[in-house]
Each structure stands twice: as C-alpha cells, then as structure tokens.
Amino acid sequence: MDNFGGIIQKAVYLGVGLASYAGEKANQKLTELRKETQKLADEMVKRGEMSTEEARKFVEDMMNKAMQQAPIDSSPETRPNEPRRIEILSEDDNSSDNNPTEVDKMRQEVNSLQEELRRLQKD
Structure with a gap:
C-alpha cells in the first residue's frame, strides 16, 4: 500500500x-x-x-x-476528412516558362497522389 x-x-x-x-x-x-x-x-x-x-x-x-x-485541437474528430483541394492553373500565354507538357505532368502527379491518399484513408 x-x-x-x-x-x-x-x-x-x-x-x-x-x-x-x-x-x-x-x-x-x-x-x-x-x-x-x-x-x-x-x-x-x-x-x-x-x-x-x-x-x-x-x-x-x-x-x-x-x-x-x-488552443488548437488536432484530434482526429476536428480534422477535415479530406485534405484541402489545390487547383493548378495555367496561363494561356505562350511564354517559354509555361510548358504545357510539364503542367500536364504535374496535374497527373497531383491526381495520382490524391487517389493514393484516398486509397490509404479507406484502409
């Protein structure tokens, strides 16, 4: 005791x-x-x-x-179910900085990462 x-x-x-x-x-x-x-x-x-x-x-x-x-509470109940959406915007000018194939690659990568995140959240 x-x-x-x-x-x-x-x-x-x-x-x-x-x-x-x-x-x-x-x-x-x-x-x-x-x-x-x-x-x-x-x-x-x-x-x-x-x-x-x-x-x-x-x-x-x-x-x-x-x-x-x-105080900020980072418990799972207060966090959003999905991450904040990020939209990639491309300008329509034809400058050498805006390579459409590079933008498309980035969009595809973002989409694949979003899908992987959704898959991981379901598991």
Whole structure:
C-alpha cells in the first residue's frame, strides 16, 4: 500500500511539472509574439502607415487576441476528412516558362497522389 502512495505522489509531481513546463512555453511564445508584433508596429509607424497610439493599440489588441484564443485541437474528430483541394492553373500565354507538357505532368502527379491518399484513408 505504501508503494501505491509513492506512485500517486509521482503522478501528482509529474502533473505539476507538466503544467509548469506548459506555462513556461506559453509564456515564451507570448513574449516572442509581442516582440514580432512590436517590430511590425514599429515598421508601420516608421513608414507612416499608423500613428504611435494606433501602434500601441494594435499591439495590445493582438496580445489580447492571442491570450483569448482557444488552443488548437488536432484530434482526429476536428480534422477535415479530406485534405484541402489545390487547383493548378495555367496561363494561356505562350511564354517559354509555361510548358504545357510539364503542367500536364504535374496535374497527373497531383491526381495520382490524391487517389493514393484516398486509397490509404479507406484502409
């Protein structure tokens, strides 16, 4: 029975340690976000695209949004069933960069990869 208490104690310590680690990582990310947002705002002020007051408000708004945003859940239930569709468009001009055979090859490769993905999802 004494061994069981030790296991529970270790589990509690593990939980506290993980929570502490997650908090530190979140704090680091928020600090990085604030720095990058501040750089962007400073650059926009330098260009004259916004005033210093607008820049301060912009940084505050971005930080508030970042802290309020729910964590991204990557569980299978929330992921879409199919990947995002990508359409390859070719321009109709006859420049040397647009080789129709190369575009056709790429389309065929994309189609074959899509079919393989569908096949793998069914398995």
